[in-house]
Amino acid sequence: MEFTAKEVTAEELEQWPRESYHLVDVRSEEEFQTGKMPDAMRVESAQIGEGTHHIPKDKRIVVYCKYGDLSFTAAEELCAQGYEAYSLAGGYGKWVLRQIQKDMNSEERREDIEKSLRKKFKRNLFGMFVKAICDYQLVEPGDRIAVCISGGKDSMLMAKLFQELKRHNKIPFELVFLCMDPGYNEANRKVIERNADLLGIPLTIFETNIFDSVYNIPKSPCYVCARMRRGYLYKEAQKLGCNKIALGHHFDDVIETVLMGMLYAGQYEAMMPKLHSTNFPGMELIRPLYLIREAEIKHWRDYNGLNFIQCACHFTETCTTCHTDGQTSSKRLETKKLIEKLKETNPYVERNIFSAMENVSLNKILGYKRQHVKHSFLEWYEHENDLKIGILNDEEIAAEDARRQQQELAKEKARMDSQPKSEQARKNAEENRRNAQFRKAEGAKSDENA
Template identity: 60%
Template structure:
């Protein structure tokens, strides 16, 4: 008689079996392509409680179990001031999925929500800083965030439409404020629709938006309200109806940027014009 599997075992098997092509393979592809996990790493897998970070934790468990690369991992949950329902939901999901989380508390929501201007920007910066600091205190050299392929392409489009610049989301970054620390995005090549499919297949529900400004949509499939990201998400969804490969095209485009065809380039040392080396490239 076959042994009945527990929910976390079913979730793990679905990653390796049913959704191997959609989840496991692109996860491994990102880890290898961008050199995200290296020997001796101690990685803080940052869990917000949403579908993306919870799946990322399960992917890391599988990687840690089977990888030939020696590394350590901590599943880190920062409580920025969740209400009791959200905190309980994160803890119960972690138990259900057999994820051994380490929780630490902050007052980020109190500080950000009392800010006169740009509370969301302040909240995001504070979250990142607290995660870096706690991870470093725990001996980690990297933090892993659950941004996926759709986050990458939406960020690119948003920057062009609303910030007047062509700017992407990098798969890994050196921290500017915490020496020796890096941020990695191991779900960089995974589509959001496939994450949702995995969640639904396993009949899981996660918190979506835990901010006190929008607590009326804490547990749902979609969020964003009237945000610019949601506008871009809807636009891309419409464009996908006539061009099914549009997500792939945008993603590939940020890996093949032809800088010599742009009149202006922004680098770490400032803005540069094509005129700087225009004559030097005569006859090319």
């Protein structure tokens, strides 16, 4: 039997018995891991086109991508292979919006989500959130913090954890929930706003045209976009009277960044839990999810049936990454896979990578950089037993540099001084020898004259 590809809406799909169809996700692996429809299987669109997939034929197939732009082609290819296939109109984004709409007016739903942070996830989420704040002194009395909301699972969770911390009221501080719209399409903007309403997060939204600005940048547009977004967030937060911005980077982001620096940039550099802004004096960046595992964040999301957006820039709006195997994503996905592979033989690998950042032996490294100045182990090698090498501050570095320079000057002076003296001694000896020969010759002449 031949079939013709058709579209099915999220509303229509709800009327179908769940056991009557298979869901096929043709987005990238990274997007699939960020959020998916329940029980969906991920298949690359290239595999569908080549017929190298293993999709069962016992049920109807509903294919979805990000916004429905490429899934219809995949559905047509499946129909040509004898499947009864449909494309989900509007894709995953439309489906997410539909799920949020159903929960919009449920106060009980919000209470259940908040209760989960106080009960089921208290230890691994709220507990680790508080630990990071205490260990790294991220929040201080009198702070006004801009909690930066991107619309993803990490920043939304961070906002709820800050609200929970505020509820305990042990530290007097203020919060602003700051959301920048860098050029989202209407669907993504609605997802963010409605998730915020569902979770009880009062957003302060401001708009920029960053997505348009970086669209024609051929090299590293994602890096440029991230830098621009941070600058805009600092600027807007400062306008609102904030002295800190909070970003939602978690434990996995931290260890992946360390490995990426080593493997792809040839440097050992940690993603710090807090930083002073170089361009906005008086402003700081903090990362209160620093000790929270991504798996726990996903568990919280799925347990509460929440759906969030991932990246929503112009590069992914047309699902151009749906058929890839992570190649159009950053090297982060590659690094994530490497860590997962290492965990197969060493379950402690993640903790060990993190611990390495706290256990750097400075007397066992070839060099380091401070304030953009490179230092070599040779600088302290001769005095290793005396110096008690540690992380030197600027004054100690200057003092040690001056002491080392004085030593080098003294050595050079001694060398220069010793060389002329040896030469002079040779000259004096030669002069004495000639004088002795002259006197001997003069004496012989005197004898002859006598």
